[in-house]
Amino acid sequence: MEAEDSMKPWIRGIATYTPGRTVEGAVKLSSNENNYGPSPKVIETLKGSVPSIYRYPYKDELVRVKTAEYAGVAPENVIIGNGSDELIDLIVKTFRGPSLGVYPSFSEYGIVSATNGMEYDEVQLKGDFTFPLEEFLKAADKANLLFLCSPNNPTGNIISPKDIEEVLNLGKPTVVDEAYYEFSNKTSLSLLPKYDNLIIIRTFAKAFALAGLRVGYAIASPEVISLIIRTKPPFNVNNLAQEAVLTALDDLEYMRDCVEKIKADRSILEKAISNKFKVFPSEANFLLFDTSPLSAQDCFNKFLDKDFVVRAFGSFKGFPGEYVRVTVGTSSENEILFAALEDL
Numbered sequence: 001m002e003a004e005d006s007m008k009p010w011i012r013g014i015a016t017y018t019p020g021r022t023v024e025g026a027v028k029l030s031s032n033e034n035n036y037g038p039s040p041k042v043i044e045t046l047k048g049s050v051p052s053i054y055r056y057p058y059k060d061e062l063v064r065v066k067t068a069e070y071a072g073v074a075p076e077n078v079i080i081g082n083g084s085d086e087l088i089d090l091i092v093k094t095f096r097g098p099s100l101g102v103y104p105s106f107s108e109y110g111i112v113s114a115t116n117g118m119e120y121d122e123v124q125l126k127g128d129f130t131f132p133l134e135e136f137l138k139a140a141d142k143a144n145l146l147f148l149c150s151p152n153n154p155t156g157n158i159i160s161p162k163d164i165e166e167v168l169n170l171g172k173p174t175v176v177d178e179a180y181y182e183f184s185n186k187t188s189l190s191l192l193p194k195y196d197n198l199i200i201i202r203t204f205a206k207a208f209a210l211a212g213l214r215v216g217y218a219i220a221s222p223e224v225i226s227l228i229i230r231t232k233p234p235f236n237v238n239n240l241a242q243e244a245v246l247t248a249l250d251d252l253e254y255m256r257d258c259v260e261k262i263k264a265d266r267s268i269l270e271k272a273i274s275n276k277f278k279v280f281p282s283e284a285n286f287l288l289f290d291t292s293p294l295s296a297q298d299c300f301n302k303f304l305d306k307d308f309v310v311r312a313f314g315s316f317k318g319f320p321g322e323y324v325r326v327t328v329g330t331s332s333e334n335e336i337l338f339a340a341l342e343d344l
């Protein structure tokens with residue numbers, strides 16, 4: 001069989017997702033993880049849960065109830081996914097396209113649309129990376145599924161509640177990706193009773209430090225959730241992930257303490273970077289900066305020489321400059337990072 005002859009034609013040209021790099025022995029600041037790691041209680045729970053991995057996951061409903069309680073909504077408003085990545089996929093499977101997002105933003109919206117044979121279009125952010133409301137509303141005429149990311153990855157800024165509401169007023173299914181919600185403390189949740197086209201997605205990968213276990217959730221009206229659930233594979237979230245989430249939600253104090261430390265260090269790091277480069281204000285756990293006249297790759301290499309792995313984007317099409325994104329790590333990692341920055 002010539003495998004390529006049998007493939008769906010739209011799969012052929014798809015560029016796969018490029019994750020932040022991991023280099024053994026270096027501090028990873030390339031994937032916006034929480035480098036403090038999960039609550040020690042989560043580690044204990046996981047150790048005790050290993051013997052039960054022969055069972056299929058069976059705590060779906062409990063995780064849903066506890067997640068809903070954390071978010072301040074009813075369980076019927078929530079669906080749990082294998083990372084928010086899976087929720088993006090299930091949402092794309094559920095709704096008609098074409099889909100629309102902004103550039104630069106999280107690349108999975110385009111990749112997942114493409115793998116599902118859905119056309120995806122992008123509206124360029126304004127020069128200062130703020131949300132281009134007028135252009136977006138115009139482009140949304142031709143789209144049926146809209147992706148907003150707030151705080152936006154990789155720029156770190158939020159979309160104003162007023163702009164989000166203007167987009168929701170179009171009445172089209174609209175995803176507001178709040179992967180970094182705990183860091184910004186800003187959410188579109190209060191709009192949910194008014195807009196049944198709003199779908200918020202969040203994750204346990206960032207503030208809760210459970211990236212490796214893959215758990216995210218979406219919040220929407222019960223009707224929309226019941227539609228998305230039709231596309232969900234059974235047992236999409238594994239036993240250990242379920243146990244970890246339940247324990248993490250019982251130890252919110254640990255998560256909130258991490259978030260406070262990371263936010264305080266974000267300000268210090270922002271100042272330190274701004275001595276060398278143009279850095280963009282962020283409400284997430286990362287900072288984007290323009291490395292010019294240094295190329296992003298050269299900047300990456302210089303950080304790697306100091307045992308730090310950052311994320312080099314290079315240039316963003318249509319924008320001047322060269323871009324690197326750095327995750328705010330732990331306080332002790334930051335102290336060494338400041339010294340590395342001095343030497344750049």
Ligand SMILES: Cc1ncc(COP(=O)(O)O)c(C=O)c1O
Pocket residue numbers: 031032082083084085086106149152153177179202203204205211214215216
């Ligand atoms: C904006 C945004 N959405 C979603 C995700 C995916 O998160 P998860 O690990 O829950 O799949 C990421 C991960 O970096 C992200 O930055």
